[in-house]
Amino acid sequence: MPRASSKSPASPATTAPADNGAAVAPAAADKNSSIESIANDIATAIVEKRLPPGTWLREEALGRVYSVSRTKVRAALLMLSKDKLIEMIPDKGAFVCQPSVEEAREVFTVRRILESEVVRLFIANARPRDYQVLEQHIKFERAALRQTTTTGTVREKLLGDFHVALAEATGNKTLAELVRELVARSSLIAMLYHSSNDPHCSSDEHADFLRLCRKGDVEGAVTSMIDHLERIEASLELGTDKPDRQLDLVKALLA
Numbered sequence: 001m002p003r004a005s006s007k008s009p010a011s012p013a014t015t016a017p018a019d020n021g022a023a024v025a026p027a028a029a030d031k032n033s034s035i036e037s038i039a040n041d042i043a044t045a046i047v048e049k050r051l052p053p054g055t056w057l058r059e060e061a062l063g064r065v066y067s068v069s070r071t072k073v074r075a076a077l078l079m080l081s082k083d084k085l086i087e088m089i090p091d092k093g094a095f096v097c098q099p100s101v102e103e104a105r106e107v108f109t110v111r112r113i114l115e116s117e118v119v120r121l122f123i124a125n126a127r128p129r130d131y132q133v134l135e136q137h138i139k140f141e142r143a144a145l146r147q148t149t150t151t152g153t154v155r156e157k158l159l160g161d162f163h164v165a166l167a168e169a170t171g172n173k174t175l176a177e178l179v180r181e182l183v184a185r186s187s188l189i190a191m192l193y194h195s196s197n198d199p200h201c202s203s204d205e206h207a208d209f210l211r212l213c214r215k216g217d218v219e220g221a222v223t224s225m226i227d228h229l230e231r232i233e234a235s236l237e238l239g240t241d242k243p244d245r246q247l248d249l250v251k252a253l254l255a
Contacts, residue, residue, distance in 0.1 A: 033066040038076035046085050046096055047160075047184050049153045053098040053192045057086065083181050085188070097188055101238050104189045108233040111182050115163065115229065116222045118179060121170040123213050123221060130169040134210055137162055141203040155199045160187060162206050189236065197235040202228070 042062075045051045057077060059070040066073065077094045080086035087097045099107070122130070141158045160183040167179035190197070205228045212221040 033068050033072075035072055035075045035079065038062070038066055038068070038073065039079040042076065042080060043083075043085060043184065046080075047187050048157060049187070049191055051096050053096050053188050055096040057094040057096065059093070084185055097185075098192055099185065099189050101193075104193060104236065104238055105233070107182055107185050107189060108229055111179075111186070112226050112229050114175070114178060114182065115167075115225050118163075118167045118170055118175060119213070119222045119225050120218055121172060121175070122166055123216060123218050125171055126169055126213070131210070131214060133169070134162070134165060134206075137165055138203060138207050138210065141199075141206065145200055145203060156187065156190065156197075159199055159202045159206075160184075186232075193236040193238055195232070195235050196237075197232050202232070205231075 042051070042057070051057070059073045059077070062073045063070050077086050077088065081088045081094070085097055087095050089095065137158070141155070141162070144155050144158055163183050164176065164180050167176040170176070189195075205224070209221060209224040209228065212224055
C-alpha cells in the first residue's frame, strides 16, 4: 500500500457538510500532486482517523484540493482500493472501507499468522541497530502516553507503527508491505468497532516482547506477539455486523 507519512495529524474536526478534501489539504500543499503522493496523503488521513470508515471521497472535491484532474484522483483512489482501504462502488463513488465483522476477524487471523513469521525472521536476522530502533520507538510511545496533549490518534498510530518497523527490520520488503497494509486495515477496524484497547498495555507488551527477542527466545516471542494481537482483537466490539452505510456515512470533514 502507499506508505503513510509519519507527521502528526491535524486537530480533530467536527463533521460538516463540506468537501472531504479538507482532511488531506494540509498534506497536499507541499507536494507535486503525483498519483502516488495523492494516494499517500489519503492513506495517511485514513490511518490517522481524519477520514473515518464510510467517508465519501468525492473526486471533484479531491481534484480541487490537489489541483489535478478527476482522472488523476481516480487513479489514486484505485491504488487505495487495491489495498482494501477504499471501496469503489459503481455509480456511487469511492468510500473509505467499512470492514465487516467477518473481515475484521480474518484480518487479525492473518496478522497472527504473518507476524509470527515476522518474529522468527527478526530474531534470526536482527542486528544491534534494529533493536536500538525498536527500543527508541517504544520510548516514543511512552513519551506520547505521558503527554496529556497527545491525541489518541497519534498514540494508536505509534503503536501500529511498531509492528511495521518490526517487519521492516526483517529485510523482507514484501512482508513489510503486507504488514503495513494489515496494520492500516486494523486501524479502520478499530475505528468502526470501537476498540477499548489500553495503549499503555500495548506499549508494555511491546517492551516485554522485545526483551524476549533479545534473549533469543523465539517461541516465547512468537507466543507474546500472538497473545498481544489476540488481546487487541478482544478489545473490539465485534458482536454485530457493520452498520448500514447510509446511517454510518460521514460525507465530509470541516473545510
